[in-house]
Amino acid sequence: MDSPVPAPSPTRERLWRIIFLSDTPIGRTFDVVLLWLIGLSVLTIILESVDEIRLPHESLIYALEWVFTVLFSLEYLARLWVVRRRWRYALSFFGVIDLISILPAYVELLLPGTHYLMALRVLRLMRMFRVLKMAEYMGEANILLAALRASRRKITLFLTTVVSLVLVEGTVVYVLEHDANPDFANIPQAVYWAIVTITTVGYGDVAPVTVPGKMMASIIMLTGFAIIAVPTGIVTSELGRAIGDQKRPRRRCDECGWEDHDPQARFCQHCGTRLG
Amino acid sequence: MDSPVPAPSPTRERLWRIIFLSDTPIGRTFDVVLLWLIGLSVLTIILESVDEIRLPHESLIYALEWVFTVLFSLEYLARLWVVRRRWRYALSFFGVIDLISILPAYVELLLPGTHYLMALRVLRLMRMFRVLKMAEYMGEANILLAALRASRRKITLFLTTVVSLVLVEGTVVYVLEHDANPDFANIPQAVYWAIVTITTVGYGDVAPVTVPGKMMASIIMLTGFAIIAVPTGIVTSELGRAIGDQKRPRRRCDECGWEDHDPQARFCQHCGTRLG
């Protein structure tokens, strides 16, 4: 459990339990209310960005923004109040996310014109994962995370190789296309094209026009075929292992050492001895 | 068997057997005729939507539409007649599909101008799966479904993460591109772009134009690489398990009937009897 430690005071510890855990009815209610608040506030932010919706309802949206900001500010202060080591919480991952999701509103009050930063309040969504962390999806998430963690080094190595590859491939196509195609005016642009291509996204906003450029692009696409298989292979292998480990608790016979028994087995498959 | 229970009358039970099962020659004929009717009626709907085909043949298509509507209506009434609990069937998945595939024609008769809803009759295609359900692909479908069902929670968790990710990524690129690019005029539009990108569809109808926007897009694409590997990994692992379970040769104990023994087992795991 990596939740912060409560402050040494009965009131604060009770509040801490409600806010940070979900093992009491009131704690679970708090989580549900918080999830709804996060969802509604993110929806408000999204709708606010649409001119057709904001302009006719400007004052309503303005009011809603401040309601959410005040509620999340209170929640942030409450969290700071109940934990034992405040700085540690304030600098933790979720502490920073909490601050970022309320700060833009106050910043805009002081520095008008920074309105676009408001959109960063959408990071509030990340807080959702704190609530989910304690919920039923924990086990599944752990398997996925274990698989990703086990593949971490392989994926790092793979991404390093891919980054080098797109740098080299982008430069080669830049040399080939440069004169004929303003889309390949410089290497960063060509590398952007190489990334769009090797990930098979393929917007088509940048595309080769010369014959050598298209030939090179064809080679890149066909080899990219094999490349896209690598991360899938990595994750699948590790995931298969993680799922297998989880699903197959096996029993061992003390007599002959045979290990491959079902959890419900009563006799050894191999020597017939009764299992303990 | 989740087919509805027949009504308690010999005539209706006989008809029920023809319509709902396919264990008699006439039942199989009914299935084949129904599959052809579904196929032809869907083909008519598709061709009707093409102006170049509908305009010269308007009356023929109009006649065909009503032939199919009447036939499917009769079939729907017959199904209602032969089952024991009518409301239960009417509200079941296939009952609703059956109704949706005939209703638009009658609705248009009463409310002219709703012609586009006619296209929804294409949902008749879903009925095809009812017929296939009893056919030879049952076993294969079960393996695929078992694998998907086993991965249900992991895929839910994964989709939740992806939805949060595209909301956050879309907002960040919205903040970066907003001023320079009318394609990113609001967050929903930016989220649409993020979905198009992370799924590697990449239409190119919305694409970043600023340097920071393209850099962010590149990061999103490269990390999307690892993300696309996750559902594949999940389905592959579960599918491998489902296929493995099906194909693994197992030995059965004649004494107690326990079936789950290794091929090398010599004693029953459950009762300790020596295997033959």
Added chain:
Amino acid sequence: MDSPVPAPSPTRERLWRIIFLSDTPIGRTFDVVLLWLIGLSVLTIILESVDEIRLPHESLIYALEWVFTVLFSLEYLARLWVVRRRWRYALSFFGVIDLISILPAYVELLLPGTHYLMALRVLRLMRMFRVLKMAEYMGEANILLAALRASRRKITLFLTTVVSLVLVEGTVVYVLEHDANPDFANIPQAVYWAIVTITTVGYGDVAPVTVPGKMMASIIMLTGFAIIAVPTGIVTSELGRAIGDQKRPRRRCDECGWEDHDPQARFCQHCGTRLG
């Protein structure tokens, strides 16, 4: 070996051995020459389609075409001459391919203006696989084919589901987009868009413009994510099985039945008995 049976004559049988097998030096030379002829003739067809290359070299290309046509015609006649059952060969897969790769040239002689059919001579490429069939890649190809064959029914079922899905999804987006977007003028066009989307190709030549259309498209893309995982999962599972079966010949102990021994093992891992 599914090569045709030779005709009962020493000369023809000798020629048959050269043409259909590759177990003699001259048979292998024949294969290599044939591979080169196929490659060069396909290259000629491809270059011929480029106006900038054909126009200045028209007579050279015309001559080359006839050289290849005559050589492949002679080869086709020789194959017909040496096999025992001529019609059977002529109607076999490779017999038909052989005919298609020479026919267009003669057809054009009789019916000028069918020049574009000439491009179909590119099907000659398929003949390459006949030569490769006898070569070293046989073993690898067998594993891939075994995996694909084992997944045949699952892939058929999957493709049926995907075809139904794109029909339904295309129709729904057609209903939503129809009035606002000429790209979705009819259902076939909308289904084409759905196929382009669900396979993540995403040309962008057809794309939704209305808000409900884009929302529906987003849902289709996100669920397509899970769908693309299915064929990969199927092929991977079967391939893993096929490779595993090939690589793990195991020995069984006659005494205790333990099966999991290396091929080089000399004693049973479990009971210590010397293996036979």
Added chain:
Amino acid sequence: MDSPVPAPSPTRERLWRIIFLSDTPIGRTFDVVLLWLIGLSVLTIILESVDEIRLPHESLIYALEWVFTVLFSLEYLARLWVVRRRWRYALSFFGVIDLISILPAYVELLLPGTHYLMALRVLRLMRMFRVLKMAEYMGEANILLAALRASRRKITLFLTTVVSLVLVEGTVVYVLEHDANPDFANIPQAVYWAIVTITTVGYGDVAPVTVPGKMMASIIMLTGFAIIAVPTGIVTSELGRAIGDQKRPRRRCDECGWEDHDPQARFCQHCGTRLG
């Protein structure tokens, strides 16, 4: 260890150890400095290609280029000096890469106007892998490489099939689209389209416009679905095997040293000794 053999002289051998190995503090410092030089020089090349950055800082970038060129030239000469067989090193993979990363600068001095070749200095990036080769990612890289090497023949076979497929598919769509669509003016262009499609990149710069062309394209995309699964299946299977081999706990016989025993083994497979 495939590093070159040092020359038989104490000074040169000491220098060799610093340059080619990283088992001493000074050797590791050399590696880190080299990695930074490579990174900075590649960054310079990339920024130099951007007109907005090069034009105002032309002399600074020019100076930086020569600093890097001189440093890498010294390093190249040092490598040549310390190895025993110079030609062998000069012609090895990394020897050639080393030369290519310094040559363009000198070539431009002699032949002005070849400036675009300068971009090829980006191949210096490949040298990075030499340094990484000795570092901690070695183990992970070996697993990935083992998996790729084991799938080499299968991937070759697969790429051959895909190349034949795109040639045939491109030609068929060329025949269908040729008259109506200038994008399919010749077969190479159509093959380029087929590659863009089958790899699911889908730029949309070339797309079919006729009804038969779109139908053919739809079939190609749907079958491409199954095709993209094959390399993933290959890599995943081999990777699963490679990771499994690495992680499988094995027991070793103290008597004869044979290592490949199951965890439940009781006797040595090779010499029959009872395992401890």
